[in-house]
Amino acid sequence: MNNKVYIETYGCQMNLADSELVMGILKRKGYEITKELDSANVILLNTCSVRENAEEKIFHRLDHLKSIKRGKPSTVIGILGCMAERLRKNLIEEKKIVDVVVGPDEYRRLPEYLDMAFGGEKGIGVKLSRTETYEDIEPYREEGISAWIAVMRGCDKFCSFCVVPFTRGRERSRSLHSIVEEIKKLSDRGFKEVTLLGQNVNSYRDDGHDFADLLAAAARVDKNMRIRFTTSHPQDLSDKLLYTIAEHDNICNYIHLPVQSGSNRILELMNRSYTIEHYLNLIEKARKIIPGLSLSTDIIAGFPTETEEDHQMTLNVMKEIRYDGAFMFKYSPREGTKAYNMVDDVPEEIKLRRLNEIIELQQEISFEINQQLINKEEIILVEGLSKKSDQFYSGRxxxxxxxxxxxxxxxxxxxxxxxxxxxxxSATLFGEVV
Structure with missing residues (x-):
């Protein structure tokens, strides 16, 4: 009888892509993938460490899985991903039910660690690699419309609040050829959209090719396939990249460009390596080169030493740029980062108030932008049934x-x-078929 694996994925799209990779590795070794928790004898949680509540979620989930382990002691429970790297000791010693802890660069050896766990040992692999890109492994994807492709791994930016360089290691890129081949296979299978993923896609490099070259090559595979990408860092967003987006109809007119704060003093403390002036200049250029460009961003409220004035600067930047959408968070210290050694001196209730002001302003702006689309015609890709009713489709x-x-x-x-x-x-458009 084959071993059955059940995977739960938390956190970013990179983790979704990694879960498909892990399923690809395990399927090769004869494992069966199941969507039923009760029928699995291997339960894997692919985890995120970016924010504190992401980690708390996993600890709660592990408490919940205790009863499964009690009922079926032979079940192997594993933690994959960023938390594995960060909290391996904690997970193995305190959460006795965890049998396997595998970081993002050791997935190749997962079958071996699972064998150890079935034999009664703990399987632990959390080394970071300078070279692992998994480009030779075909991810396991069910039939679908949209696919995520990790084009690079790790990050070299070392923003002072971010744990990614410590949990995912340094930057390395897959070969352009391997990515194009993967897109061809997806196109042959009827996929209609691909999102190229990296912690900072703009610093993609392969043998003289940069990210703009990769985007252009991806767009040429199938003119009917939409190409998206995320995430960009303002420091490396080149003119060449903007012109490449403008040139190809099937590269989506959408850029996610994290600003994090509107204050240069805070940006410097965050080690973001650009100023607000540079950022605003980029946005202006992007909008000139790509008509109808849609923009989203990330914003952190309550970073150490943030004053009311700094907070107002963030609100002002939001008013000036008018993003279509934003991911907005309050700061939470992550052990191992530079900011962890700064005093987290903005009181919780002030962080929360500032975050709420940011959210309210963004919702207002998103609503105003969306209102301008009433009576306009748009082409959408139908992605599935609406979450609220199967009498409606949802598209993008x-x-x-x-x-x-x-x-x-x-x-x-x-x-x-x-x-x-x-x-x-502010979040959704409703339409009639033309």
């Missing part, structure tokens, strides 16, 4: 906005459909 515009339309028998998931926007909220 080239600019990454979610659109809900009535369901018709003549429309299939994966179709491109022209719709007219009839009403909007």
């Amino acid at each position: 515009t080239d600019t990454n906005k979610v659109v809900i339309i009535p369901r018709y028998d003549s429309i299939k998931i994966g179709d491109y459909v022209k719709v007219k926007i009839t009403r909007v909220t």
Whole structure:
């Protein structure tokens, strides 16, 4: 009887891509993938360390899995990903139910660590690599419309708040050829959209090729396939990249460009390596080169020493740029980062108030931007049924906005459909098929 594996994924898209990679590795070794927790004899949690609550979630989940382990002691429970690297000692010694702890660069050896666990030992592999990109491993993907492809791993930026360089190691890129081949296979299988992933895709390098070259090569594989990417760092967003996006119709007019704060003093403390002036200049240039560009960002509220004035600067930048959307968080210290040694001196209630002001402003701006789309026509890629009702489809515009339309028998998931926007909220557009 084959071993059955159940995987739960937490955190970013990079983790979703990694879970597919892990399934690919385990399928090769004869494991079966299951969606039923109760039928699995291997339960893997692919974890995130970026924020404190992400780690708390996992600890709660492990407490919940204790009863499964009690009922079926032979079940192997494993922690993969960023938390594995960061908290291996903690996980093995305190959470006795964890049998396997494997970091992002040791997935190749996962079958071996699982064998150890079945034999009653603990399987632990958390070394970081300077070379591992997994480019020769085919991820296990079920049929679908959209796929994530990790084009590089790790990060060299060392922003003072971020744990990624310590949990995922230094930057290394996959070969351009291997990525293009993977996109071809996805195109042959009927996938309609690919998102190229990296902690900082702009610093992608392969044998003289940069990220703009990779994007152009990806776009040429199949003109009917949408190409997206995330995440960009303002320091390396080149003009060449902007012109490449403008040149290809199937590269989406959407850039996620984290600003983090509107204050130069805070940006310097964050080790973000750009000024607000540089950032604003970039945005202006991007909007000139790419008409109809949609922008989103990341913002942290309450970084150490942040004053009311710094906070106002962030709000001012948001008002000036008018992002289509944003991921907004309050600062939480991560052990091992530079900021961890700074005094976390902004009181919790002030952090929360500032975060709420940022969220309210962003919702207001998103709503105003979306209102301008009423009665406009958009092409959407139909991605699936709406979460709220199977009488409706959910799709996405080239600019990454979610659109809900009535369901018709003549429309299939994966179709491109022209719709007219009839009403909007700050997060969603509603439309009729044209």
